[in-house]
Amino acid sequence: MKKLSIVIPAFNEEENISHLVAELDKSLADIAYDYEYIFVNDGSKDNTLVELKAQAASHSNVFYIDLSKNFGKDYALKAGIDMAKGDAIITMDADLQHPPHLLPQMLQHWEEGYDIVYTYRKDSNPHVGRFQKFASKKFYKFINAISDITLENGISDFRLLDEKVVYELKQINEYEIFFRGMVKWVGFQQMGIPYTPAARHTGEASYSFWKLVKLAVGSIMAFSVKPLYIATGLGLFFSCAALLYIPYILISKLYGFDELSGWASLIATVAFFGGLQLMVLGIIGSYLGKIFMQTKHRPNYIIRSTNLPRSRK
Numbered sequence: 539m540k541k542l543s544i545v546i547p548a549f550n551e552e553e554n555i556s557h558l559v560a561e562l563d564k565s566l567a568d569i570a571y572d573y574e575y576i577f578v579n580d581g582s583k584d585n586t587l588v589e590l591k592a593q594a595a596s597h598s599n600v601f602y603i604d605l606s607k608n609f610g611k612d613y614a615l616k617a618g619i620d621m622a623k624g625d626a627i628i629t630m631d632a633d634l635q636h637p638p639h640l641l642p643q644m645l646q647h648w649e650e651g652y653d654i655v656y657t658y659r660k661d662s663n664p665h666v667g668r669f670q671k672f673a674s675k676k677f678y679k680f681i682n683a684i685s686d687i688t689l690e691n692g693i694s695d696f697r698l699l700d701e702k703v704v705y706e707l708k709q710i711n712e713y714e715i716f717f718r719g720m721v722k723w724v725g726f727q728q729m730g731i732p733y734t735p736a737a738r739h740t741g742e743a744s745y746s747f748w749k750l751v752k753l754a755v756g757s758i759m760a761f762s763v764k765p766l767y768i769a770t771g772l773g774l775f776f777s778c779a780a781l782l783y784i785p786y787i788l789i790s791k792l793y794g795f796d797e798l799s800g801w802a803s804l805i806a807t808v809a810f811f812g813g814l815q816l817m818v819l820g821i822i823g824s825y826l827g828k829i830f831m832q833t834k835h836r837p838n839y840i841i842r843s844t845n846l847p848r849s850r851k
C-alpha cells in the first residue's frame with residue numbers, strides 16, 4: 539500500500555491540533571493509502587507540544603518533531619519533509635485554513651501522474667482584507683518580473699509532492715529557504731488547483747506586515763540577482779544623463795542663455811546621488827551578507843525531541 543506523509547508546521551496552535559487530526563481522519567477515511575501525520579512544533583509558546591504528545595499517545599500515526607526554538611514556517615516545513623518517508627508528502631497549515639476535503643482531489647491528480655499538486659487562493663476569498671489582497675498581488679507580480687520563476691497569485695504552502703520531488707528538495711542546501719519558490723524551481727509535472735481558505739480555526743495569524751515585507755525581500759533575493767543588474771542599469775542611466783548635461787552647460791555658458799546659478803539644485807543633486815549610491819551599496823551588501831551566512835553551513839533547524847525514529851533522517 540502506498541504511504542502518505544502529511545507534514546504540518548505548528549506555532550502556537552494548541553487548540554487546532556486535535557480538530558485538524560479529526561478533520562483529516564474524516565477526509566482520508568475512504569482512501570486506499572496508509573498515512574501518517576508529522577507535526578513540527580516550531581518553538582510554540584503555548585501547549586502545542588503537550589497537545590501533540592497527547593495526540594501521539596492516542597493515534598499510532600501521529601508523530602511530532604519538536605524544534606529547539608522558533609525557526610519560521612519554511613524551516614519547520616523542511617524539518618518535517620526531511621523526516622517524512624511517504625510515497626507522497628502533503629504539506630498544510632495547522633490552523634484549518636487549508637481545507638482537508640481537498641486531499642482526495644489532490645491525490646487523484648497525483649494518481650493521474652502529476653508530481654506536484656499545489657493550491658492557490660481564489661481571488662474572491664472573503665477572509666483576506668483588501669489591503670492584503672492588493673499587497674499580495676503586487677508581491678507576486680514583482681517577484682515574477684524580477685526572478686526566473688513564475689508564481690501564481692495567492693499560491694500557498696498547501697501542496698502534494700511526489701517522492702522524487704521530495705528527494706530533489708532535500709538536495710537543496712540553502713541557508714535561506716522559500717519553499718513556494720523552490721517547489722516551482724525544481725520543475726516536474728505541476729498542476730495547480732484553486733481553493734477558498736477557511737477562517738483560522740482559533741488563534742491569530744503570526745505574520746505581521748513587516749515580517750511579510752522581510753519575507754518578500756528575502757524571497758526575491760533568494761531567487762534572483764536582478765537587483766544587482768538594476769543597480770548597474772541605474773548607474774549607466776545617470777552617467778549618460780550627466781554626459782549629456784556637460785555639453786549643455788558649455789553651450790549655455792558660451793551663448794549666455796542660462797545663468798547657471800543655484801547651489802540648492804547642486805545640494806539636491808549631491809544628496810540624491812549620495813542616497814542612490816548608498817542604496818546600491820546596500821543591495822550589494824545584502825547579497826554579500828547572504829554569501830557570508832551561506833558559508834557558515836549552519837543547519838536550517840535543530841530538533842529538540844521527536845517520537846520519530848532518528849534513522850529517518
Ligand code: UDP
Nearest residue numbers: 547548549580610611614631632633743744
Ligand atoms: N507557523 C510556523 N512557524 C511560524 C509561523 C507560523 O510553523 O513562525 C505555522 C502556523 O502554525 C501555521 C502556518 O505556519 O500552521 C501558517 O501560519 P499562519 O496561519 O500564522 O499564517 P497565514 O495563514 O497568514 O499564512
Ligand code: MG
Nearest residue numbers: 631633635743
Ligand atoms: Mg493561517
